[in-house]
Amino acid sequence: MTSEEDEPATGIGTEAPRRRSLRPSIGLGQAVALYVGAVLGAGVLVLPGQAASLAGPASLLAWAFVGLLGLPLALTFAALATRFPDAGGIATFASRAFGSTAGGVAGWWYFVAVALGHIIVPLTGGYYVAAALQVDQRSAFAFAGGILLLAAASNLAGLRLSGRVQLVLAAGVAALLLIVTLAAAPHVERADFAPFAPHGISGIGQAAVVLFFAFAGWEAVTHLAGEFRDVRRDLTRASAITVAIVLVLYLGVAFAVVVTGTYGTPGLDRIAIGRVFGDSLGVSAATAAGALAVVISLGTTNAFMAALSRLGCALARDGWLPAPMARLSNRGVPAVGVWTVVGIGGSGLVLAFLNHWGTEDLVAIPSTLVLITYLIGTAAGIRLLSGRARLTAVVAFALTALVTPFAAAYIAVPAAVAAGALMYHRIARRT
Template sequence: MSDTNKEELLRTLTLKDAVGVGLGAIIGAGIFVVTGIAAGVSGPAFLIGLIAAGTIAAFNGLSSAQLAAVHPHSGGTYEYGYRLLNPAFGFSAGWMFLISKLSAAGVVAIGFGSYFYQLIPVASPTVISIAAVIFLTAANYYGIKKAGMLNLLIVAITLLSLLYLVFNGIAAVRLDNFTPFAPFGIAGIAEAAALLFFAFTGYARIATLAEEVSEPKKTIPKAIVITIITAIVLYLMVSFVAIGVIGAETMANSKSPLQEVAEALTTPAIRLIVTIGASTAMLGVLLSQILGISRMMLAMGRRNDLPPIFQSIHSSYRVPHFGIIITGVIILLLTLVGTFEFILRAATFTILLYYSITNIAALKQPKEEQIYGRVIPICGLAGCLIMCVSLPFNVIISGIGLLLSGFIIRFWFHKIYGRQE
């Protein structure tokens, strides 16, 4: 094997693996927690907000697919920004991705510990969270194929638990729980859409891992489309049953609305199965976060936007091993000290900026590369900008502050390691 090959990642992810990565990133806290928050701001009409959020996510997803098919490299929008726009756009996308995903990973790790503790209280939730982070970091370290197989198993358990809830809950749906349908009007539906949009953004993990997908030009667009359609249908089914069984108000007043649904049903072991599904959902998101963050670090290390050691690829396992270890360490620290609330709030702005750059890059592609034309990225960009301006002012300011801090750090790294654009 040549030295050049040792510096490359393995293209071993099939269509099934790529869809698994996307679903593993999407079916997490969103379906188990955010649906309840959305019900609180819009009532049963959050189903409309869910469709709107899924539609905007689909526009963004198609833009990502169009770009990844032509530029199948680790880093996703970070790479597209550099190649099609300018270094400032590219760095902004990469830095915002790291900020939002690292902060979210800390929350997910803590959430997993809480859910798993309900199943098997073998240790404190914090100890369980730490064990999960170490286990998933090791799974990532020993190769993308092993991580992909583990992810498929996790996603399968989560999907089966949710389908078990849907099929057993449909008979208990009461239509009077859907009235009044939209007690907070259009404003409530719009707010629900903004909340739920973030539940769908995991599909971008497929593009971030593009360098490890086999036949990326065909596989990535298919994987993103299948992932988004599956996620929208699943969210709608689960949300419809949840409202019909316990009502929007009960959902809104619960931190774990799907467990409330399970408790309202008489099906044997359903609460246990839903709790298992919630645990594996958190585990799947955490696994995909480590995958995506480490690949973004790899891409940014190649351009000295992070220290160049991050571009190091393990000669045997062919993974960005240093990035995986550092990602695991940061998530462990967040699990121990708790997440920083202002970063979590600002993450909503940062991820919208990330997808705005995705759509701008898709608009800049040559006409012959625009698989879906210009309408899709225009609609995706419009959706992102509308949601951006609807965010609270302090969230926008926090997001801009985090972005500026990134450029200061980047300037420092370039002074030390040189500029590679």
């Protein structure tokens, strides 16, 4: 007899009634915090300096442009999640629009992308902690494992606690980035903006391509839509509020880097935010960047672990992943899914440690998978939505498609993941 703890989750696509389901617990504040944690990733530590090196002060235009592109993406996914509030997120949208096979493949694309992100994001934080403590960079993998386990503990406690933790983390990130912005204010001079665009339009374009991935994460909260207390009221509002918050914070720190001239070399670009922050508080750049990195990487890992465990739950429910991942704990948490994410992230950290891989060796793979997931998600929006929401989806699809050619070198990655998904599903159906 199946125990209560082992009951599978409910969701769109199930036919038999279930005794346990994901519990509505997310309000507007927690939704905004989860969004901010998902979008404000560890890239904020390095991308302001990198973009400024590519485009000079005109990098501020690239930040504003790409930030505004986040609006149609966020609103499209919010509209879809409001109409189809299911843990499957983009997998559910693709299934509704193009059939169950498309949904399963899309789910695998996003699952693999975010699972790899649970190696990259904690490891980014680990590198900064190792630098702050002035220890060997190889110890960064141990710090990354600690970040991964802290996020797991928060998620296993349930979204009510996890959401509160995310509120604290998001508020901490916002406060630290505001300090960076305000610290730069006394240094503003007209000379800081001359020449404004030293590398011309091409420099601004290159910066925009780099910054596109700084604004990834709009799809993450769609997997939690079924756990909103009032999804129709809060999800779109949370999306719009987050776009405004993220745009202001990103523009603020980019402005701080430009006016202080804290950019120009790869070494300086990597610690630009930490240098500005450290100078304002009288501490070392490494210490400042370490504090920022822990808060940001933990917040991002916490938010994406919540999303990915729910996606795994939905894929298992529909036969695209092993059935145990659909089971919920007494707290209404997909605990098997959480531990699966931890296992993938931990195994990846071990492999990276043994093979001397860094984040730069891994990041192109999840980036390509996220991009292709955005394409199928926005295409589903065009097919499923109507009126203004459909027009927004068209804009989001077109703008995402503009970036796609830059990922052509990695096109084999989504093809390989799709082949793996189809092979697993075929074997699972036979058995």
